[in-house]
Amino acid sequence: MIDVFESTARTYPDKVFLTFVDAEGGEVSYTYRQARMLAAAVARRLMDKGVRRGDYVSTDLPNCPEYVFLALAAGYGSFALVCLNHRLTATEKLTRLLELEREGMRVACRVDEARAARLMDFAGAVLEMGEQEAEAVADDGLGPAAGARRRQRSGVIMGARQDAIEDTIHFAEREAHLFDEKQPALVMFTSGTTGKPKAVALTWQQLMGAAGASNRVLSQRGSGLWQAVLPLFHIGGFQVLVRSVLNRTPLRLYARFDAARVLRDGENRRVTHLSVVDKMLQDLLAADTRGALAGYRCILLGGGPLNASTIGRALAAGVRVYASYGMTETSSQIANTLVTADFTGGLKLLPGYSARIVDPDDAGFGRLAVRGPGVFSGYLNAHGAFTVDGYFLTGDTAALYDGAIYVRERTDDMFVSGGENVYPVEIADALRQLPGVADAYVFGVPDASWGRRPVALVERGKAPRGSHSSASPRGGGNEGRGAEAAASMGAAALRRGLAGRLSRIYQPKHLCVADELPRTQLGKIDRAATEALYERRLEVSRVVLYHVRLPFKSPFRTAKATLKNRDLLIVEVVDHAGRTGLGECTSFSTDWYLPETLGQDARALQRTLIPAVLEEAFLHPRDAADAFGALPEGADSPMACSALEMALWDLYGKIEGKPLWQLLAAERERITGGGAHGPSTALKSDVMAQVAAGAVVGLGTPAETVEAVRSCVDAGYCRVKIKVSPGQGLACVRAVREAFPDLIITLDANQSFSPRDVEELRAYDGLGIGWIEEPLAVDRALGGCERAFRRLASLQRTLATPICLDESFVNGEEAARALAYPELRCVTVKIGKFGGIQRALEFTCRAQALGREVWMGGMYDTGISRRVHAAFQTLPGIIMPGDIGGTGRYFPTDVTTPAYGVDRGHITLNGAGRRVGIGCDLNRDALAKVLVKRVSYGA
Structure with missing residues (x-):
């Protein structure tokens, strides 16, 4: 890759290569000349401090210019980057590095934000003052500074500066000539949501092969502009950089994703390409009040199964969405297709890729195996599954028709319920098509009768800008369906929507609704965190009502009544783990104070509210409040609702280990x-x-x-x-x-x-x-x-x-x-x-x-x-x-x-x-x- 970058920098030195947009919206741009010199200077500095060809340098950075220059420096210096997820804990990062060292990899240097800044300061000083002067003031954390020395004569400084620039140019030209694309370029770790994080080693050849195949389908050489909003420490984000370099086109890199800012820049800067995941596309569609998305040449959508609701909204807005499939092990996407009204889910393999289905069933679905220019050769810390003729077994279930792959889900996600195979993705797809649903995650849980049964966690949609709902303080809703759809969405409404779409075996045991599901830094649903959220659910197995009559110490007189006894209903809930919660119904036996009476509330609890709690699970007591309010008898009996909801709050406190007031x-x-x-x-x-x-x-x-x-x-x-x-x-x-x-x-x-x-x-x-x-x-x-x-x-x-x-x-x-x-x-x-x-x-x-x-x-x-x-x-x-x-x-x-x-x-x-x-x-x-x-x- 670095040979292409070097050639472009010599041909178009003053053309803008990189524009960085910080978290506040401020911008800084770098030409090809500046980027070349800074990257080469960083490479030289690292090599001077002991980083050898073939070594590994860990990067612990957010999206920033330093990340881009360090990636280019890796090409100049022929070392590999270990791209750590910047948002992991310090312990998680250290564990991954130790894992590599146990496998014999030499991590020669660790670059975090502070060290990256010092590296860039040194590189800039080299170009401004000269190498000796920069060394004199350097403190980049890679070695002792030589002490503060200053040149007195400007002629000496200018001469040293010119020498430093020429030395850096000579270094860049020589290293670009020696660049070996077969050398390791990156190590990225899989998310680990389905097990131990695996270290994926990718060569420059694999990265370039994947990016080149993508460019041949999505880009015109020398034309276009990518916005990079995905983290560079994920393969989908890093490949935006590689595609831009190989296509000889500029790049706009964002410190954080802000839908409104991205759209505004896209319109003002004539951006042509953008790579996103589903959640980002949802946010963009909600914020797009001027139709800016329709002006893009390509919105590349990846990171997980397609969301039919999101796709429908994009089509209605005239957006050119390319659905894609890929993973870290394949250097990002290996297949994509422009989504149109007659799209059926098939994704066309990119040039140079081939696929086969292992052990297909009667419908042609089986284990997906792939081969091509971007497919890795194996994990550094685990065994990778390959066929005897070199196809990588992805772990996904798919079918192959007319050169297109139809990906259903990961093989491991399928489970057997009542003797039938259940594919969670089919349930999730059905849920995403219901009004008010932004996304859904489905998985199997043990069940005494069925063996396993599906449970579904659903994320409410957000209202597009300019729409309002008074149905609930929570608001929300999908565009074209009304903000009220999301506000009023509950498990009962979702079950009614699924009734005609799914067979009984596919009906979820529990349907839990959340404002937002846990997500990874890339915006994908965090499977482990979402399943952990379900583990903390409110699942009531028994409810006990106690009718008590408390005598007053002395008759209590008010302007309306004299009370001798106080009748109350105490509610006790017991959950699936034996934990309890207490609530109290405080209506009176007669209507002297309120029209609602204790007898009415007892009937509402027995006939409607208690059955609703026993039939469903909730992620938070507020979800129970929503469910009760949607029931006619619940709306007419607020004090009955309060008694049961109060008990759920008490139970929730015991599950979370917190007092109610917190x-x-x-x-x-x-x-x-x-x-x-x-x-x-x-x-x-x-x-x-x-x-x-x-x-x-x-x-x-x-x-x-x-x-x-x-x-x-x-x-x-x-x-x-x-x-x-x-x-x-x-x-x-x-x-x-x-x-x-x-x-x-x-x-x-x-x-x-x-x-x-x-x-x-x-x-x-x-x-x-x-x-x-x-x-x-x-x-x-x-x-x-x-x-x-x-x-x-x-x-x-x-x-x-x-x-x-x-x-x-x-x-x-x-x-x-x-x-x-x-x-x-x-x-x-x-x-x-x-x-x-x-x-x-x-x-x-x-x-x-x-x-x-x-x-x-x-x-x-x-x-x-x-x-x-x-x-x-x-x-x-x-x-x-x-x-x-x-x-x-x-x-x-x-x-x-x-x-x-x-x-x-x-x-x-x-x-x-x-x-x-x-x-x-x-x-x-x-x-x-x-x-x-x-x-x-x-x-």
Whole structure:
């Protein structure tokens, strides 16, 4: 290769060879003359420091000009590059180098970013000052510097500079003449997703043979411009460089892939060629608002099986996509085909390549074996499978018709289920054709009945630029299918889509949906990481419902009802590994507070929600929230959804080994992109958190109320909520304020006031009240929540005391409508009403972004639900102590262990022995005393 480069540099010395685009979009260009001199100077420096012909030099670099010059230097110096994946850990990189040394390879030098920069500084100094002067100031990490010496006479410097340039030119010409293309050029390691990473040795002849075959099909000699966005430490990226050199055409190299920047450059710079993987092409199509992709002569697509959805979008946009097949062992692609409307999957072999099918089945599919100019000769650290006549067995399943190969998948991926062969790629292809699906990965897992069964992990599509969806905060969708497709996509919808496409044996045991699947640095799905993600799945095998009846210590009076007992449903989930999670349904037995009742929720759980959980697996609790919301009965019973989803969050914490409050912080980061909405008052360590609690006092006489508040203050509470109603409350609140002038006081009217009582409400303005919850009575039959919001907003304009929303909305959808009223600045968050943790968290983030204050309410619940509300209070911006006080204020016993209690007005989450999940277990003895009914579902 270096002989071609040398010839081009002599013929077109001032023509631009390389333009590098850094991560911020800045550009620097190098002519052929500059590139030649820098590369030759680097080669000389390495050889002066002990690198011999036939040695190996490891490169640990991202995409950068230094990588290109080092690759050219390897040609000049006749040494080979060991291309390490720059994103691996230091241990992984060292392991690969030691592997080579054990096989007898001499790694004479290791070049990382710092050493590469010093090499380039030296090479530049050689050309500027001369060799001796450069040596005097050099410190490139390859040997001791000679010390700082400076020439005083400019004539000496200019003479030395000219000598250095001439010496470098002479070196380059001599080495180009001696260049032996049969010598090793590169060592690249396979990804190792299917086993130990294998060291693939490639000669210059193989690299040039593969690049030449590609150029004959895709390029015109001396014409065109490649954009290099793939990493140079992968064969697909490195071959873009080789093709450009052999074709005598320039190259634009990118530090990182940015779809919008690539498209803008492609349009402005008249780029003709671009090599990408499927994920990159998806991003390009989504960002292409001006049709720039249609201007390319060739979009070379490789790196994995074709995605029918992506191909369809590309065809619709008029993009010239060349589907390709190849691997590191074949020096990148060996076959490609321009995709047209009548494309059936066949890829034409490039000139010089041949293929055969070993052990074909009745349909002609068998093990693919290939031979040709770019095919390697064997691994350095493993045995390569070759036929007796020299064909490399790729490990893929394919058929051969009319000179074209039809690649199905890796041979090792096929498995037997119920006596039938199952090919995961066929299932993945079917999934990719469904609306809202960006990509899919399918593999087999052990199954007691079938032997093995397929499971599928699906990646949601992203909405193209300019499209929006209000269906979910997650958004997303494939172009031409609507952003809503991806937002609403769940396992149930995917199964309906597969029903008519795949036989029963091919139907996945589990269908898990993710915003993004793990990917390698090249953008391909990371098989090992994706399978590891599935190993951490939420797969419930049994659900237990406990109906409990907790007696209040004394009847609890509100403006609407007097409560003697509290009926609740406790949900316990048990997963396939025996781990458990707890949740709580906090609706009431009657509709005094909400239209939704405990009996309704029990039916929703039994008939719809529990079967849905037992039938499917989830990667994250948010996926369960999506699934519940898509069910009609789930949408009508948010508190039932909340109970089951809460148990899944607890289980998820135990699987991940993290407390709930940490999981909430991570999910909030995902929702908001890391934006902060105020400070946090929580005290946190790595495993434990502490938050302040508020207390609630019921209706009573002024003296009774003062004493009740005094007991709260003595217990350490810094905020107390007092129940009020017309004619019963003002005197009590005045007495409390007089007794406790610095106490944070809030009020709860439970919708007991009418417009006739406005003057009484205004009388609270002078008492320094934090807020008053729901002052106005509203008949939902007369206009529902919108009427309530309008009336409350109108009332707020006449009151100084802030109004806080609670009963006027009954679910998350109604709560979201309240955000359209800027007068209503405060919202009570009771997680059950929103349908669970996920939806409550999404609402909280949205409300805070709009400047609303949210705080955590209570539902006369047990330590399970209370701990969840307390965990929410650790989030930024939720600073007011919530109604999360100890259950001992209301109930003689708690059904959790440790019992949920308050110490000097504070709640400690995830104490010793309870570091993960919600932070409690069921107290079986206490549970038995209050248990009304226990029902178990599943195994």
